[in-house]
Each structure stands twice: as C-alpha cells, then as structure tokens.
Amino acid sequence: MARLPLYLRALNGMAERGIATVSSEDLASAAGVNSAKLRKDLSHLGSYGTRGVGYDVEYLVYQISRELGLTQDWAVAIVGVGNLGRALANYGGFVSRGFRVAALLDADPEIVGDDIAGLNVEHIDELEAVIKRRGVSIVVLATPAAAAQELCDRVIAAGVTSILNFAPVVLSVPDTVDVRKVDLSIELQILAFHEQRKADRMSGGPLMAVDSQ
Amino acid sequence: MARLPLYLRALNGMAERGIATVSSEDLASAAGVNSAKLRKDLSHLGSYGTRGVGYDVEYLVYQISRELGLTQDWAVAIVGVGNLGRALANYGGFVSRGFRVAALLDADPEIVGDDIAGLNVEHIDELEAVIKRRGVSIVVLATPAAAAQELCDRVIAAGVTSILNFAPVVLSVPDTVDVRKVDLSIELQILAFHEQRKADRMSGGPLMAVDSQ
DNA sequence: AAGTGTGAATACGTTCACAGCA
DNA sequence: TGCTGTGAACGTATTCACACTT
Structure with a gap:
C-alpha cells in the first residue's frame, strides 16, 4: 500500500515524542487521511490494534517497517551527479530508514573523482561492475532526459528491477521492472x-x- | 486532470519532430497510458480530434497548455536554498514552460547574497514583501522539516494558495490552499x-x- | 465506554465496445 | 475505412455504520 510510508513517518514522530498508544482517529489525522481508510489499510497487515484502546506505536512501527521491507537495508546507486543528484546524495532521509547510498556515478570527467556526501563519484563505465559488486537493488536516475533511457537499459541489464526516475521521460521497461517517476x-x-x-x-x-x- | 502534463510533453516532442497529426493510439503509447483513457481525458477539454484522422498536434498542444494555465507565466518563489533548492533553481524544466523562478529565499546568512542560476538569494525576512512585489503565486518549499509548517503559514498569510512541498511533513493548510507533496x-x-x-x-x-x- | 475490524453501500476511475462522423 | 467520442460494464478504492472486543 502506497500510504504505509506516510503512516510510518507519523508513527516515528509519535514514538520520538514518547507516545505509546494511538487511535486510528489520531494517527489518521497526523497522516492526513481519514480514519476508516487507515483502519482498512492496517487491517490488511493483520490485527495489530486493540479494540477500545488503539494501536501500540512501537509495535506498529515494526510491523509496517517489516511490511515495507525496511528491516533490511537497501543499497541505492545514484546515476547522474548534477545538482539534483548531489541534493539526493546529501538528503538525510535516505540514510535514516533502510537505505544506503552505495554509489554515485556520472559521465562527466569534471565530476568523476569528486567527493560528495562522503562518497567518491565513479565513472559511468563502472555502472555494471558497481551494481554487482555492491549489491545495488535500487537505482535513482537523475540524468538529463536524453541519457535516461540508455542508462535505464544498462541498469536493467545489470539486474536492477527498481528504478526511481527524475528524468522527464517515459522510460520503457519490461513489466518485471518497477519504475516510479518524480517530475518536478x-x-x-x-x-x-x-x-x-x-x-x-x-x-x-x-x-x-x-x-x- | 493530472495526466495532461504527460500528454503535453509527448506532444511537444512530436511537434519538434514535425509530426502534424497523431492518433489516440500513438499518443497514448508515447505517454504510457491506454488509448481509451487518453480519449476520455481529452474529450473533457472539448472535441479537438477528427474522426478517422486523429488529433492535430499543434492545436492540441495549445488547447492543453491553455487548460493547464501555461499560456500565462507564473512567478515561483523557492524557499530554502539548500542542495535541493539549488537543484530546483537550476532545473531547466521550470523556465521552459510557463514558470519563472522569481525569488530564492533562505534564512542562513551564509547563503543570503549568493548568486544562484542568475538570482540573488534573499533573506527570509523579505518573504512577504517579495511575494507581493513580484506577484508570486506558487511557492516551492525546500526547507528542513522543522521549518516547513511555519514558513507555509507565512506564505499563505501573504496570499499564496499553491504550494509544492519537498519537506517530509504533512502541512496543515486551509482547504482553499492546494499543496502537492514530493517525498523522496x-x-x-x-x-x-x-x-x-x-x-x-x-x-x-x-x-x-x-x-x- | 471507547475504538477496532469489517461487511455493505457508495463513489470513482478505468476499460470495453461500438455508434457515428470525416 | 479509420478513428474519435462516449454510454455502459466493470473493477477498485473510499466511506459508512455498526457488531464485537477489551
């Protein structure tokens, strides 16, 4: 479910503030949805609430994290280290919850070799090797539109099946591959x-x- | 309709390649949707196609642009000039189609005064004045989570009713205000x-x- | 008493399939 | 003949409302 990350974030905020238990009503409003929808979403994971009481925050955080696959850590490669790629590399939200930026790759020799967010920018020729060596399973494409499809193809050929695309193009991929697109x-x-x-x-x-x- | 920008981009590509006419089938596959959906979407704008022929590319570009309000130009202010704000300021896609970055604002005195993408970064104290003076109608929030709600409130108080939020928080706003959220x-x-x-x-x-x- | 879990009702978006027009 | 425009059928998501549990 696409809303679980939203609930998770609200729950993490509550956990930090020491809230132990939350009702569907309160959690729903914190996440910006309505309570019936929230209960239905959560019921798909199992019966983790207690009638008359609500949901245990810690327990629900764990269950949702598990459902989303955040109990393991995912190696992410960022392809394209322009302004956007740099912003993504520095973005704290990745590291915090189950994601690790394992590689930065670019074609521009001016950029290759730079250190960004503690990582060395590698040449795009290394793409396939890096993906295999570091077990990259999610690739973020932050390249110009013109380069995106070709790099997408290479990434898929190297075995990646999850792509987050910032380039303003419709990527064509086999339907075994998941693409999410963010177009500013x-x-x-x-x-x-x-x-x-x-x-x-x-x-x-x-x-x-x-x-x- | 949230898909019109997608169609528009596909159509612009076709116009550049000198294609004068396109069928719903072809346009749909270029945009990555199915043709019945595309026809239904376009039919909401009016009857701009010709049976047995297809759609006139130029004409459809114009109609969609008009529908989306891209025939006028929108002044955009970017609030928060960290890595992401900088990336957004440099992002070509904004300028190209009806959007003009009219202001960059930040609270950090280290950053205020810098020139980024040809614009001078102004102090956040100027927020309300800048919005009014330059007719800003869309604000992009690229601040840390902690600052987002307060700045959002100020922006709304200054009369803005459209916000693109990159901060990982659910903003609470009156329902006269449209918020779109991008959460990486x-x-x-x-x-x-x-x-x-x-x-x-x-x-x-x-x-x-x-x-x- | 309070609040979850969930069938039933509703609303919405998608797809089908074809009548009608160029 | 070819392709749009659109009612009708369908499937899915949302919301309601309440029986049931603690």
Missing part, C-alpha cells in the same frame, strides 16, 4: 492548473473536473 | 516494498495486495 515540472503544472481554476472561479465560468493529490 | 524517501520506500515482494515471490509466500504507480 509536472507537479508545478498541476499546481498552475488549480491556480488558474481558482482565478477563473472569481470571474468567468469553470468547465471541467479536478483531481486532488 | 517515500518513493524509495514504495520501491523497496515492491522489491521485497519480488524477493518473497522467489521463495516463501506473499501476503497482501500491491498497487502500482
């Missing part, structure tokens, strides 16, 4: 759309349906 | 979940349902 300009375009509708509503008439999140 | 570690967690299921499938038994994208 698409996010902005959706906001602009909503912004425009608000402006329209002030004056002339609107025309079509919206979606949220 | 959540994307990775979802990939890890799928990765684990693949591993499980090899050996023991799986347990629950999955979702895609």
